[in-house]
Structures are given as structure tokens and as C-alpha cells.
Amino acid sequence: MNLLLVEDDPELGRQMVGWMADAGHDLRWxxxxxxxxxxxxxxxxxxxxxxxxxxxxxxxxxVERLRAEGMSTPVLFLTARASVADRVRGxxxxxxxxxxxxxxxxxxxxxxxxxxxxxxxxxPAQRKIGNCRLDPVKRRxxxxxxxxELQPREWTLLEVLMNHEGRIMPKQFLLEQVWDIRFDPxxxxxxxxxxxxxxxxxxPGCDIHIETIRGKGYVFxxxx
Amino acid sequence: xxxxxxxxxxxxxxxxxxxxxxxxxxxxxxxxxxxxVGYAAIYAHTGLRGVQDVFSAGQHADSNGLRIMDQAGxxxxxxxxxxMRDYPWPIVAPTDLHKRGDTQQSAIAFDTAxxxxxxxxxxxxxxxxxxxxxxxxxxxxxxxxxxxHLWLAGIMAALVAMLPVLWYSYDVIHPIKAFTASAKRLHLxxxxxxxxxxxxxxxxxxxxxxxxAGLDQIxxxxxxxxxxxxxxxxELRTPLARIRxxxxxxxxxxxxxLAEDAAARSLEEIDRxxxxxxxxxxxxxxxxxxxxxxxQATPVSDLLEKLVDLFTPAAEDRGLKLSVVPxxxxxxxxxxxxxxxxxxxxxxxxxAYTPKGGGIIxxxxxxxxxxxxxxxxxxxxxxxxxxxxxxxxxxxxxxAISRHPGIGLGLSLVRAIATAHSGxxxxxxxxxxxxxxxIRLPQGV
Numbered sequence: 001m002n003l004l005l006v007e008d009d010p011e012l013g014r015q016m017v018g019w020m021a022d023a024g025h026d027l028r029w030x031x032x033x034x035x036x037x038x039x040x041x042x043x044x045x046x047x048x049x050x051x052x053x054x055x056x057x058x059x060x061x062x063v064e065r066l067r068a069e070g071m072s073t074p075v076l077f078l079t080a081r082a083s084v085a086d087r088v089r090g091x092x093x094x095x096x097x098x099x100x101x102x103x104x105x106x107x108x109x110x111x112x113x114x115x116x117x118x119x120x121x122x123x124p125a126q127r128k129i130g131n132c133r134l135d136p137v138k139r140r141x142x143x144x145x146x147x148x149e150l151q152p153r154e155w156t157l158l159e160v161l162m163n164h165e166g167r168i169m170p171k172q173f174l175l176e177q178v179w180d181i182r183f184d185p186x187x188x189x190x191x192x193x194x195x196x197x198x199x200x201x202x203x204p205g206c207d208i209h210i211e212t213i214r215g216k217g218y219v220f221x222x223x224x
Numbered sequence: 225x226x227x228x229x230x231x232x233x234x235x236x237x238x239x240x241x242x243x244x245x246x247x248x249x250x251x252x253x254x255x256x257x258x259x260x261v262g263y264a265a266i267y268a269h270t271g272l273r274g275v276q277d278v279f280s281a282g283q284h285a286d287s288n289g290l291r292i293m294d295q296a297g298x299x300x301x302x303x304x305x306x307x308m309r310d311y312p313w314p315i316v317a318p319t320d321l322h323k324r325g326d327t328q329q330s331a332i333a334f335d336t337a338x339x340x341x342x343x344x345x346x347x348x349x350x351x352x353x354x355x356x357x358x359x360x361x362x363x364x365x366x367x368x369x370x371x372x373h374l375w376l377a378g379i380m381a382a383l384v385a386m387l388p389v390l391w392y393s394y395d396v397i398h399p400i401k402a403f404t405a406s407a408k409r410l411h412l413x414x415x416x417x418x419x420x421x422x423x424x425x426x427x428x429x430x431x432x433x434x435x436x437a438g439l440d441q442i443x444x445x446x447x448x449x450x451x452x453x454x455x456x457x458x459e460l461r462t463p464l465a466r467i468r469x470x471x472x473x474x475x476x477x478x479x480x481x482l483a484e485d486a487a488a489r490s491l492e493e494i495d496r497x498x499x500x501x502x503x504x505x506x507x508x509x510x511x512x513x514x515x516x517x518x519x520q521a522t523p524v525s526d527l528l529e530k531l532v533d534l535f536t537p538a539a540e541d542r543g544l545k546l547s548v549v550p551x552x553x554x555x556x557x558x559x560x561x562x563x564x565x566x567x568x569x570x571x572x573x574x575x576a577y578t579p580k581g582g583g584i585i586x587x588x589x590x591x592x593x594x595x596x597x598x599x600x601x602x603x604x605x606x607x608x609x610x611x612x613x614x615x616x617x618x619x620x621x622x623x624a625i626s627r628h629p630g631i632g633l634g635l636s637l638v639r640a641i642a643t644a645h646s647g648x649x650x651x652x653x654x655x656x657x658x659x660x661x662x663i664r665l666p667q668g669v
Binding site (some may be wrong): 009011012017038053070079084086088101102105139153179181182186187188189191195196215216 | 349454466469473502506516517560576634
């Protein structure tokens with residue numbers, strides 16, 4: 001992806017430049033809002049990572065001006081403010097997503113990926129895992145010898161994992177995508193649900209693997 | 225009000241009328257006595273003819289009558305109007321008039337006539353009796369005039385008396401009502417409601433300005449709290465983000481499993497610290513009415529069913545049965561995310577303290593226009609002395625200290641969120657064992 005980062009914190013900026021390079025994205029980094037706005041007018045860009053507090057203008061204003069110019073580039077806000085009211089303001093100004101500091105590199109990558117999918121109307125992931133067929137209407141996994149039915153949330157979780165196959169999915173990202181929850185509910189609810197999904201997917205011919213990476217999240221891999 | 229004024233005027237009229245009536249009767253009696261003696265004297269000097277002449281010459285209205293009868297009861301002379309004739313005049317001479325000049329007075333009421341007849345009798349020198357009657361028609365007319373004037377005066381007086389009442393209503397009651405209406409909106413998050421009453425009396429205006437000055441101060445403190453909260457969040461979260469980024473780099477690029485594990489643990493700690501900062505700031509703002517709420521119409525059933533759905537796998541892993549009792553379709557105007565977090569904290573609490581094999585039941589009911597959300601468990605319950613304490617920051621019940629890690633912010637966060645919604649929280653022990661934690665929320669505006 002072609003990305004633009006607008007962030008005035010040099011340390012965070014430096015880190016993000018590294019992450020995006022590792023992930024294979026092209027990233028331009030501006031420390032102020034005005035040059036970023038000018039650059040966007042003349043360049044193709046897949047998504048903007050935008051800090052809310054900038055030295056020359058606040059991020060909300062920048063997005064409002066961007067949208068007023070008719071540009072629909074997806075914008076992801078970075079902010080140190082976590083209140084719902086702030087997030088609502090961010091989305092109301094024309095932003096597409098909102099990420100609170102501190103955040104995991106994988107969280108940022110997964111969200112950018114989701115924004116890009118939405119913007120390009122990407123097709124959902126495959127309809128097959130190994131030798132198993134997926135039936136999204138009845139939420140069933142059908143193998144030669146067996147049929148497994150999933151609960152609605154289990155199905156959504158599986159879909160999110162499949163859509164980001166091979167990537168680390170942070171717990172917070174899954175909570176938001178699957179349950180629409182933006183806080184840590186304390187109890188290991190995601191762990192429990194992942195375990196349950198793992199057990200259900202232990203079907204012959206359905207060679208998938210959901211790995212837990214401590215401190216980071218989960219990775220979905222289909223062996224086939 | 226009209227009833228009071230009307231009845232007080234009526235009472236006045238009744239009393240005045242009774243007093244005047246009594247005076248008039250006395251005056252009538254004096255007139256009758258005077259006339260009796262006068263006619264007796266004329267009769268003595270000039271006989272029946274003289275009486276006739278004098279009576280006829282007098283300007284007697286319809287209300288006077290004269291009758292002279294002998295000792296046998298024969299009427300010798302009579303002169304009166306038709307109306308007077310309707311009264312039952314006595315047909316025999318009174319027996320107690322023994323000697324010349326004796327008089328007697330009586331009053332005769334008559335069913336069909338509206339007035340009564342005051343009657344006097346005098347024994348004449350020749351033994352005959354002279355009756356003189358005076359109908360009350362004049363007196364009644366007089367009384368009725370007085371009554372009409374009294375009504376007029378009473379109503380005029382009442383109207384004049386209403387002026388201070390109207391003043392009281394417009395300059396005192398009206399502003400107080402306006403104050404009450406404003407005061408009911410004081411809990412609104414904007415905090416910009418003020419007491420306004422331009423027509424109020426000076427004392428009330430002073431009261432309003434004193435209260436408004438206090439409210440201004442509260443608003444400025446609230447805004448200050450909000451802005452320091454924002455600043456604190458920024459000051460704390462930005463360095464956490466920098467550290468987190470570097471730890472991730474360490475985690476991803478180290479070859480040492482030991483270093484990778486240390487980095488993973490540190491990442492978990494950083495996330496916990498960030499959550500903690502958020503909780504503390506939310507509690508601080510919620511307890512002081514400075515939490516910015518994003519209210520939206522929220523179906524209670526939907527919110528609770530989703531949460532139970534989220535916690536069910538974790539509950540089953542712990543050998544607990546988690547369920548929600550279907551209830552009324554209630555809509556609350558609340559900050560959906562914060563309320564979800566509050567109930568999630570209660571569920572987290574219940575999962576932590578309920579022993580294996582137990583159950584957790586989420587249920588709700590309407591109360592007034594609001595709702596009460598309850599999370600019942602089959603855990604050890606809460607010691608009565610700790611029922612208030614557990615909601616305080618950093619306080620944990622005795623059941624918690626030995627067995628579970630944490631620093632005791634969960635319940636204070638629940639309380640702060642409820643407080644920010646003008647609601648309440650509480651806990652009671654259930655009869656069958658276990659605790660029931662509840663959040664009471666008003667409908668919201």
C-alpha cells in the first residue's frame with residue numbers, strides 16, 4: 001500500500017516507518033498537517049495515518065478539509081485520547097477508524113488492511129479450508145465425514161481470522177471486529193472463544209492452525 | 225381562591241343582614257307602639273271618624289293596616305291593602321288587655337306571603353281593640369338593597385385584594401417555578417443551565433445570581449478537570465506508546481527466547497498500564513460529573529445479550545453457567561459503550577468470585593422510566609460491612625484479597641459510569657447465597 005503518515009512525535013514516527021517497511025508498504029512521513037494536505041492533492045495514496053494533535057492544525061480539521069476537497073482516501077486517526085466522545089468526533093469529521101496510543105504494530109497493520117479492503121471492496125476470503133467446504137449461510141464447515149455448525153460469533157471470528165491469514169491479530173482488534181467492543185473486558189474472553197473455535201475445527205481434512213503469540217495475539221494458518 | 229372570597233363575602237352579608245334585621249324589627253316595634261298610642265288618643269278625642277280621617281290622610285303604603293274590633297270580636301272598622309288582608313289577622317280581641325291603654329305586640333308569619341306581619345293591639349277607652357299591622361315588605365326591600373351593595377363592595381374589595389396575589393404569583397411563584405425547571409436540568413452534561421427569572425423580586429434575583437455564580441465555578445472546574453484529563457492522557461499514553469514500539473521491535477528481532485519472553489510480558493504489562501490509565505481517568509471524570517457521554521438510544525436486552533454471548537465461552541471454561549433472563553423491551557438513552565463496559569466489569573467480577581459449578585444470571589427490569597440491571601452470582605457474597613467500601617477506588621473486599629490479583633478499580637469504574645448517567649449502583653446478598661450487583665439508570669435525556 002501507498003501510505004501517508006502525519007505524526008509530530010519523532011520516536012513514534014521512526015517506529016512506524018520501520019513497521020511499514022517490514023510489512024512491505026511505501027510510507028511517506030510528514031510532521032505537519034499543511035505539507036501533508038498539499039502532498040495528498042497531487043499524489044495517489046491508499047490510506048492516511050493521522051495523529052490528532054499536530055503542531056500546525058488538529059487532525060480533525062485536516063480531515064474536514066480533505067473531505068471538502070472531495071478526497072475519499074481512508075483516514076485512520078492516532079490519538080492519546082480514548083474517550084468515546086473523542087472517537088465519535090473523529091469519525092464525524094470524516095475519519096474512517098480511530099486507534100488509541102499505545103497500540104500494537106499488528107493492530108495498526110490489521111486496521112489499515114481492513115480499511116483498504118473496505119475501500120477497494122475486496123472479496124471475502126476463500127470459501128474452502130483444506131478439503132473442507134464453508135457454508136456461510138448456514139455457518140457450517142462441511143468435510144467428507146463430518147459437518148460442524150458454528151455459532152454466529154464463532155463464524156464472524158473465523159471470517160476475520162481468515163481475512164487476515166498469516167498475520168498476527170491482536171486481541172483488541174478481534175474484540176472490536178467480532179464483538180464491537182473497544183475496551184479490555186478483563187476476563188480472557190477472546191482466549192476462551194479461540195479455544196472453542198480450535199476445538200470445533202479439529203475436523204479431519206480441515207488442516208488449520210490458530211497460534212497464540214504471547215503479548216501479541218493470534219495467527220490463523222491453513223496448512224493446505 | 226374564588227370559593228374562599230365568595231364564602232367570606234357571603235358570611236359577612238349573613239352577619240350584617242342578621243344585625244340589620246334585628247334593628248329593623250326593633251324600629252318597627254317602636255313605630256307600631258307610637259302609632260297605637262297616637263290612634264288611641266285620636267279615637268278618644270274624635271272617635272272612629274277621626275281615626276279614619278287620620279289614617280286615610282297618612283301616606284300609608286301597602287305595608288300598613290288598621291282594624292278596630294269590639295269586645296265581641298266584630299270588626300267596626302278596617303282599612304288595609306289586599307296584600308295585607310292575606311295575613312291571618314286575629315279574629316278575637318286579645319284577652320290580656322285589661323284596662324285602657326294596655327298594648328300587646330306580636331309577629332305573624334304566613335306561609336303563602338313572603339313577608340311577615342308585625343302586629344300591635346291597644347285597648348281603647350271604650351273597651352274596643354285597635355289593631356295596627358306593619359308588613360315587613362319595606363324592611364325586606366331595605367335589607368335586599370343593603371345586601372346588593374354589600375355584594376358589590378365585597379367583590380370590589382376582593383378584586384383589589386387579588387392584586388398582591390397576582391403580584392406574588394408573577395414575581396415570586398413564577399420565578400420559583402422557572403428555577404425548579406432549570407434546576408431539574410442541572411445534571412445535564414453541558415453544565416450550562418442557569419437560573420433565569422427577569423421578572424423576579426430582587427431577593428430572588430440575588431438568590432439566582434449567587435447560585436449561578438456557584439454553577440459557573442463548578443462548570444469551570446469541570447472544564448479544567450476535562451482538560452487536565454486530556455492532558456494527562458496525552459502525557460501518559462504517548463511515552464507508553466514509544467516504549468511499546470521499541471519492545472515490539474525487540475520482541476520481533478531478538479534471537480534469544482528469553483528476551484522474546486521478557487518483551488512479551490512487558491508488552492502485556494504496558495497494555496494493562498494503558499487500560500489502567502484509561503480507567504483512572506474515566507473514574508475521575510465520572511465521579512466529578514466531567515465524563516463526556518455519547519448518549520444514544522440503546523435496547524437493554526440487546527446490550528446484555530451481546531455481553532452474555534461474549535462471556536459465555538470464558539464462563540464455561542470455568543465450569544460456570546452464565547445466562548440472561550429475557551425481560552421487558554426497554555430503551556435507554558445512554559452511552560452504550562460505557563454501559564457495556566460497566567456491565568462487563570460486573571461480569572468479570574462475578575466470573576472471578578463464583579466457584580466452579582456455580583451460576584451467574586443477568587436480568588433487568590424497568591423502574592419508573594429507567595431500568596435496573598442486575599448480575600446475580602452464587603459466589604461467597606459480600607460482607608455487610610464491605611458493601612459500601614468495595615465501590616471505592618483501590619478497595620477490595622476480603623474475599624478478593626487472598627485469591628485474585630488486581631487493584632480494585634473495576635467496581636469504582638462501574639460506579640463512576642452509573643454516576644455519570646445520574647444513576648446508582650449497589651450490592652446485596654441473595655437469600656439463597658451469592659451476591660446481586662445492580663446498576664440503576666434513569667431513562668436519560
